[in-house]
Amino acid sequence: MRAFFVTGTDTDAGKTAVTAGLLLALSRLGTEAFAVKPVQTGCTEKGGVPEAPDVAAWRAAGGRGEALFTFRVPCSPHLAARLEGARLEVSTLARACRECLSPGRVTLFEGAGGLYVPLNEEESMLDLMRELHLPVLLVVGNRLGCLNHALLSLDALDMAGLPVAGMVLCRTTPPSLADAGTSPEAEALILGDNAARLAEEGKKRGVPLLADIPYDASFSPADAACMDALAARLEGAARLLAQEEDHGEEEKERLAFDRAHLWHPYTSALNPLPVLDVAGASGARLLLADGRELVDGMSSWWCRVHGYGNRRLVQAVQRQAARLSHVMFGGLTHAPAVELGRRLLRLLPPGMEHIFLADSGSVAVEVAVKMAVQFHQSAGHGEKCRFAALRGAYHGDTLGAMSLCDPVTGMHTLFSGILPKQLFVERPSCRFHAPYDPSSFEPMERALRTHAHELAAVVVEPVVQGAGGMWFYHPSYLRDLRALCDELGILLIADEIATGFGRTGRMFACEWAGISPDIMCVGKALTGGMMTLSAVAATGRVAEGISRADAARGGGVFMHGPTFMGNPLACAAACASLDELCASPWQDRVQALEKRLAHGLEPCRSLPGVADVRVLGAIGVMEREEPVDVAAWQDFFTARGVWIRPFGYTVYVMPPFIASEEEVDTLTRAMVEAAASAAAHGGTPTRGE
Ligand code: PMP
Numbered sequence: 001m002r003a004f005f006v007t008g009t010d011t012d013a014g015k016t017a018v019t020a021g022l023l024l025a026l027s028r029l030g031t032e033a034f035a036v037k038p039v040q041t042g043c044t045e046k047g048g049v050p051e052a053p054d055v056a057a058w059r060a061a062g063g064r065g066e067a068l069f070t071f072r073v074p075c076s077p078h079l080a081a082r083l084e085g086a087r088l089e090v091s092t093l094a095r096a097c098r099e100c101l102s103p104g105r106v107t108l109f110e111g112a113g114g115l116y117v118p119l120n121e122e123e124s125m126l127d128l129m130r131e132l133h134l135p136v137l138l139v140v141g142n143r144l145g146c147l148n149h150a151l152l153s154l155d156a157l158d159m160a161g162l163p164v165a166g167m168v169l170c171r172t173t174p175p176s177l178a179d180a181g182t183s184p185e186a187e188a189l190i191l192g193d194n195a196a197r198l199a200e201e202g203k204k205r206g207v208p209l210l211a212d213i214p215y216d217a218s219f220s221p222a223d224a225a226c227m228d229a230l231a232a233r234l235e236g237a238a239r240l241l242a243q244e245e246d247h248g249e250e251e252k253e254r255l256a257f258d259r260a261h262l263w264h265p266y267t268s269a270l271n272p273l274p275v276l277d278v279a280g281a282s283g284a285r286l287l288l289a290d291g292r293e294l295v296d297g298m299s300s301w302w303c304r305v306h307g308y309g310n311r312r313l314v315q316a317v318q319r320q321a322a323r324l325s326h327v328m329f330g331g332l333t334h335a336p337a338v339e340l341g342r343r344l345l346r347l348l349p350p351g352m353e354h355i356f357l358a359d360s361g362s363v364a365v366e367v368a369v370k371m372a373v374q375f376h377q378s379a380g381h382g383e384k385c386r387f388a389a390l391r392g393a394y395h396g397d398t399l400g401a402m403s404l405c406d407p408v409t410g411m412h413t414l415f416s417g418i419l420p421k422q423l424f425v426e427r428p429s430c431r432f433h434a435p436y437d438p439s440s441f442e443p444m445e446r447a448l449r450t451h452a453h454e455l456a457a458v459v460v461e462p463v464v465q466g467a468g469g470m471w472f473y474h475p476s477y478l479r480d481l482r483a484l485c486d487e488l489g490i491l492l493i494a495d496e497i498a499t500g501f502g503r504t505g506r507m508f509a510c511e512w513a514g515i516s517p518d519i520m521c522v523g524k525a526l527t528g529g530m531m532t533l534s535a536v537a538a539t540g541r542v543a544e545g546i547s548r549a550d551a552a553r554g555g556g557v558f559m560h561g562p563t564f565m566g567n568p569l570a571c572a573a574a575c576a577s578l579d580e581l582c583a584s585p586w587q588d589r590v591q592a593l594e595k596r597l598a599h600g601l602e603p604c605r606s607l608p609g610v611a612d613v614r615v616l617g618a619i620g621v622m623e624r625e626e627p628v629d630v631a632a633w634q635d636f637f638t639a640r641g642v643w644i645r646p647f648g649y650t651v652y653v654m655p656p657f658i659a660s661e662e663e664v665d666t667l668t669r670a671m672v673e674a675a676a677s678a679a680a681h682g683g684t685p686t687r688g689e
Helices: 015-028 053-060 076-084 091-099 125-132 146-159 184-205 224-233 235-242 249-262 311-323 335-347 359-378 400-401 438-452 474-488 542-549 568-583 587-604 631-641 661-678
Strands: 002-008 033-038 044-046 050-051 067-072 106-110 136-141 164-170 209-213 278-282 286-287 292-297 351-360 386-390 423-424 454-460 491-495 519-522 534-539 610-616 621-623 651-652
Touching: 002 015, 002 053, 002 125, 002 235, 002 286, 015 033, 015 136, 015 164, 015 209, 015 235, 015 359, 033 053, 033 076, 044 534, 053 067, 053 568, 067 091, 091 125, 091 491, 106 235, 136 146, 146 164, 146 184, 146 278, 164 184, 164 235, 164 454, 184 209, 209 224, 209 235, 224 235, 292 661, 311 519, 335 351, 335 534, 335 568, 351 359, 359 400, 359 454, 359 491, 359 519, 359 542, 386 438, 423 438, 423 610, 438 454, 438 474, 454 474, 474 491, 474 519, 534 661, 610 651, 621 661, 631 651, 631 661
Parallel strands: 002 106, 002 136, 033 067, 033 106, 136 164, 164 209, 386 423, 386 454, 454 491, 491 519
Antiparallel strands: 044 050, 278 286, 286 292, 351 534, 519 534, 610 621, 621 651
């Protein structure tokens, strides 16, 4: 199935003529071709049926095509639609365009005007192109100033991540009329030079100039000789469009290399679990190299709350990359870091005053642990260097963080000789939605009272224990913990790396309990998943404690400073992500997701093999009675068009906040089907059910 988007450097660049010529040239090559005008303005009516001028022109030239959304006034689509009380939306247009795709023919979608022609107040033609993600054919109107327009268009397409199949240069106006004041000789020189320069610039960018169409071959659909000449000039371009591209071999080789040489998380280097090749992603969908689409149920491990391809985020990174992608943070600072600090302090729970920017979630936990130790050390309590953590916890894969993970499901047995021995307390038994049972706090109380003298801090994931088992516990537990830590002089570290930025229905899970920790770690969704970044926030008391100038005990400085600390690109992405989040109705979205997930997963409850179903915020969990066979479940889900990767006993989803109802239903339906198939096949779903 081959399809292209034909766009121009401007209005009247010659798109319609080129499309008509291509239709003819393709049919001469024996290739079926069809053109589509997603939006046509300037339509007339014939017997109550709107007649689209471009479609009429293609037909007059012997081609086939249709217009999807038609308007009378010949002006920009957004205005033409508004004048008729309508509103164009990229999502609707894209859906209608996709319906025109058909295997066995070349489909040419012709835009209106240039790339930034508005479709509504927010979206432009380029957004539609981005959504369709088709290779682009750029028609350049050959006139004075066209090099500038062409190069700007190529840059914009490049920044939008769109592949450009080639350019066609087209003269649409008779020489002496167009560029008044220029002599015919000078004009011929200009037009010739345009072609030469465009070919050269195209070569640098890997974009061929496929044809140079002079005025005398300009478009007149009823003139067979003229169309003949036009089709002949476009024969090379048509051959390129007709070529069936087979990326199958390339993909096979890529996967083979990956399997042989690239280590993936938590799997064997020599006999790894299978992986899928992702070519791109848009909204809540992953686009695979083989053309399949999967609804993303994982938000790429909690982080892609705005989904993929969000304009604000992409542009923020592009802009920052052009300005300053990285500079050391030792002795230097920059606007993105300061701006991020400002935004975080506005959002974080009260009392957080100092921010340490780190590279990843695990490093943030290391930093928090070091802060707690240094805090007590500078107060003369070097003996307070152990940590209390919860069973079922997950805090990361570096050594310090790993020592705080559940000692059974974590990796303690593998690394027992090297890991610090922390104090583990049974996980809070009082569930989130049950009335609080104060006795659920007793194990923690006993442990802290017994070990207070040696404990630097308690580390918890507030309300939701994530990768350790997706357990939701009662917020009052945190209130009790906060009070006891204060009483015993133990710091409270909240690991909000997974829960932060709205996932549980509150900006931070600590807000469910109305508490502030002494140290808080955030990461994952901090950048909306654009790149890795984490932050460790501390209260004034913690920062002052560490900073107490005492040369004998470390001189009052915090001893950590990674190379990429405060990376400007990551900070700019984080600023954009927080702006996007705060500008969006995220609470409503998460609430709606919660309802939809709860409703969709309800049928799992009654199926054999299901131990529990629970939903909180935008997290939906089906706990199994037996551990899952990851490869089999993943395979089952992929066959149903969803990306869900279970682990241990849990099959769970946490879609991007922007996922549509339909997408969420696709996810929950797949989970119900998988559970039903597992029930019928000894606990493991079987593909093809
Ligand atoms: N803490 C929690 C609660 C997490 O969920 C994770 C990652 N799953 C981490 C820490 C570690 O973060 P990272 O993978 O970015 O190192």
